[in-house]
Amino acid sequence: MKEKILTNLRIVDPSQEIDEIGNIVIDETGKIKSIGKGSETSKSVEKINLKGLIAIPGIVDMKAFVGEPGFEYKENFRTLSQAALAGGVTSIVTMPNTKPIIDNVSMVDFIIRRGRDKAKVNLFPCASITRQVEGKQMTEFGLLKARGIIGFSDVNKTIQNTELMSRIMNYASDIDVLIMQHAEDYELSKNSCINEGEVATRLGLQGVSDIAEKIIIERDLSLLSKFPCRYHINQISSKNSLDVIKKNKSNGVKFSTGVSINNLSLNQNDIGEFRTFLKLSPPLRSEEDRLSLIEGIKNDLIDVIVSDHIPEDEESKRLPFAQAATGSIGIETLLSLSLELYHNDSLPLEKIIKCLTFNPAKILKIDKGTLKKGSDADICIFDLEKPWMVKAEDLKSKSKNTAIENRKLQGKVKMTLLKGEVVYSD
Amino acid sequence: MATVKKVSAIKNTPKHLLGIQNLSVLEAKEILTEAKSFIKLNRGSSKKLDVLRGKTQINLFFEPSTRTQSSFDLAGKRLGADVMTMNMSNSALKKGETLIDTAMTLNAMHPDIIVIRHQDSGAPNLLSQKVNCTVINAGDGRREHPTQALLDALTIINRKGNIEGLKIAICGDILHSRVARSNIYLMNMLGAEVNVIAPKTLMPKGIDNLGVKSYTDMKKGLDGCDIVMMLRLQNERMQGSFLPSKREYYEFFGLTPEKLKFAKKDALLMHPGPMNRGVEIDTKLADDINVSLVKEQVELGVAVRMACLKLYCK
Numbered sequence: 087m088k089e090k091i092l093t094n095l096r097i098v099d100p101s102q103e104i105d106e107i108g109n110i111v112i113d114e115t116g117k118i119k120s121i122g123k124g125s126e127t128s129k130s131v132e133k134i135n136l137k138g139l140i141a142i143p144g145i146v147d148m149k150a151f152v153g154e155p156g157f158e159y160k161e162n163f164r165t166l167s168q169a170a171l172a173g174g175v176t177s178i179v180t181m182p183n184t185k186p187i188i189d190n191v192s193m194v195d196f197i198i199r200r201g202r203d204k205a206k207v208n209l210f211p212c213a214s215i216t217r218q219v220e221g222k223q224m225t226e227f228g229l230l231k232a233r234g235i236i237g238f239s240d241v242n243k244t245i246q247n248t249e250l251m252s253r254i255m256n257y258a259s260d261i262d263v264l265i266m267q268h269a270e271d272y273e274l275s276k277n278s279c280i281n282e283g284e285v286a287t288r289l290g291l292q293g294v295s296d297i298a299e300k301i302i303i304e305r306d307l308s309l310l311s312k313f314p315c316r317y318h319i320n321q322i323s324s325k326n327s328l329d330v331i332k333k334n335k336s337n338g339v340k341f342s343t344g345v346s347i348n349n350l351s352l353n354q355n356d357i358g359e360f361r362t363f364l365k366l367s368p369p370l371r372s373e374e375d376r377l378s379l380i381e382g383i384k385n386d387l388i389d390v391i392v393s394d395h396i397p398e399d400e401e402s403k404r405l406p407f408a409q410a411a412t413g414s415i416g417i418e419t420l421l422s423l424s425l426e427l428y429h430n431d432s433l434p435l436e437k438i439i440k441c442l443t444f445n446p447a448k449i450l451k452i453d454k455g456t457l458k459k460g461s462d463a464d465i466c467i468f469d470l471e472k473p474w475m476v477k478a479e480d481l482k483s484k485s486k487n488t489a490i491e492n493r494k495l496q497g498k499v500k501m502t503l504l505k506g507e508v509v510y511s512d
Numbered sequence: 513m514a515t516v517k518k519v520s521a522i523k524n525t526p527k528h529l530l531g532i533q534n535l536s537v538l539e540a541k542e543i544l545t546e547a548k549s550f551i552k553l554n555r556g557s558s559k560k561l562d563v564l565r566g567k568t569q570i571n572l573f574f575e576p577s578t579r580t581q582s583s584f585d586l587a588g589k590r591l592g593a594d595v596m597t598m599n600m601s602n603s604a605l606k607k608g609e610t611l612i613d614t615a616m617t618l619n620a621m622h623p624d625i626i627v628i629r630h631q632d633s634g635a636p637n638l639l640s641q642k643v644n645c646t647v648i649n650a651g652d653g654r655r656e657h658p659t660q661a662l663l664d665a666l667t668i669i670n671r672k673g674n675i676e677g678l679k680i681a682i683c684g685d686i687l688h689s690r691v692a693r694s695n696i697y698l699m700n701m702l703g704a705e706v707n708v709i710a711p712k713t714l715m716p717k718g719i720d721n722l723g724v725k726s727y728t729d730m731k732k733g734l735d736g737c738d739i740v741m742m743l744r745l746q747n748e749r750m751q752g753s754f755l756p757s758k759r760e761y762y763e764f765f766g767l768t769p770e771k772l773k774f775a776k777k778d779a780l781l782m783h784p785g786p787m788n789r790g791v792e793i794d795t796k797l798a799d800d801i802n803v804s805l806v807k808e809q810v811e812l813g814v815a816v817r818m819a820c821l822k823l824y825c826k
Binding site for chain 1: 632
């Protein structure tokens, strides 16, 4: 590979607190050689003028489902990575709820090999916290970590057993593994498919109170103060949960928190008359909750924005709401939808980018989400102003269950680089 | 002078009856006016009309039902339609067929009307997107039961002359009741004031935003009411621990002659049936023809369904 220089870009890199116009020089090995104004280059370089565009570190999406193995008809490594790159995502944390479930060492070897062969992005696989995500027995954290597992998650399932959870935390604290919890009390959420309240009452659907989320967070954070491990709350959805997080953070408890872009951009009213693509977990809640989540990002109570990319085939969604599958795709629209929060003055650009790049990398302890000299040149280049409309059929994911069909967005990825190579350009 | 053509509100709008929420006042009133004309017919000796002659009506019942199903059956037949009733609670769905597939199969037989009852809220909406014929909701999950509310309205109008200005109490398991929801929308729309009365565990969240006042005390909730609608307490709710016991429920929420006195002197009692005597209602009260409208509700149910079938079928 020849040395490359990307010129006249606005470079936004929260890891170095940079927001300036300048150039990015990428060396022959695909690493960042220098960034900034006075970047000197030799003559034999490939020069790409990207005036008017913004460069940020490649996005790190901490929660996406890849259908392999077992659900190839919903998504596979190839389609997921195409969707990701079109959305400026260069690093993906993949979920273990495949078929079979990634809860043992041989499965890890399989998906790492498979991902390496088929995907053109950096993949960071998760294993499940408990075997068969049954919430009964912990997986081999140590062995799995040694094989390349980035963290542990039962995805959209919660460890209900408090004793088990305390042991998981206790054990994990010793070997420095990341535990990612979905917060939902099953007794309270039984049969529910939507937020509790007027909308649920009108639609005649079983609602779930935000208490179901709060109660698990409260429990886990209590345990965490006794067994301090690397603990991450996958996605929160309500103001009530934020209050708990705030209290614990101010008491010095160390943990991190994520939120889905869906919960930041949509509320329960968007479900309209049974739009099953908006059946999500945690559910979309009230506008008040949505606004409080934005405040949560502003106040550093929420660290990460994820796509919560869950591809589902049409058959699983074309059912009465209560029976329909949960989740929506979103990795390709993650950045654009996040930029909506900039355009409507909800959040500063730097903050949004930080939650998409530097913060997740820091939590995962990976050398990504930065444009620092010497790091891999994983770069997302986008046009902040470009208007476009989300059309399901244009999305690269194998499944088309987007929650924001026909939404008019502003800001679109123009080019994605992976280790210095242009892997996507619009 | 040009003759003024009578314009139907319903003919100009989408052809499905999915819920009272989707209905305008004009449409609701049109159904009620039409239904009135059928009351007399149904009481006469010759009950058959031919307005739906040549039309096929399929009653698709995924949930067991006695009165609604037979009422729709009769209504269709009296209008001259060919009526087929399919009891789906033990049919194709058990073989793994989805609602959409069932709908597509039936659609291929070119029905003109599908009347659907389903245990999932929103099932009729989904169905209506996939078939070419009229869809009429005969009760979906806990969302809506529009023809029940319409027949309740007709029953009230028949007795009280008008709904506007009346005070109506709906008591019982509001949380799980589609009848309550449809009645809240319709009675509000027609100008009544609606109170709902239930123990807290059976009161849905956000109910006040639907335009009602909610009470947990029968005395306060019934105060000044012209109509008392009792809802069925489903036995299966007991297992979910919504309530301590039937006995306790009856004590505080069962309608007895004493509690009925909290309402207006000439207050009338309604119940969508089937009744649990001694659970939500005193058995003598239920049969008291001076107070109870239960039989009239069933009677007018046929008229209302005839009106719906006639107006919605193209």
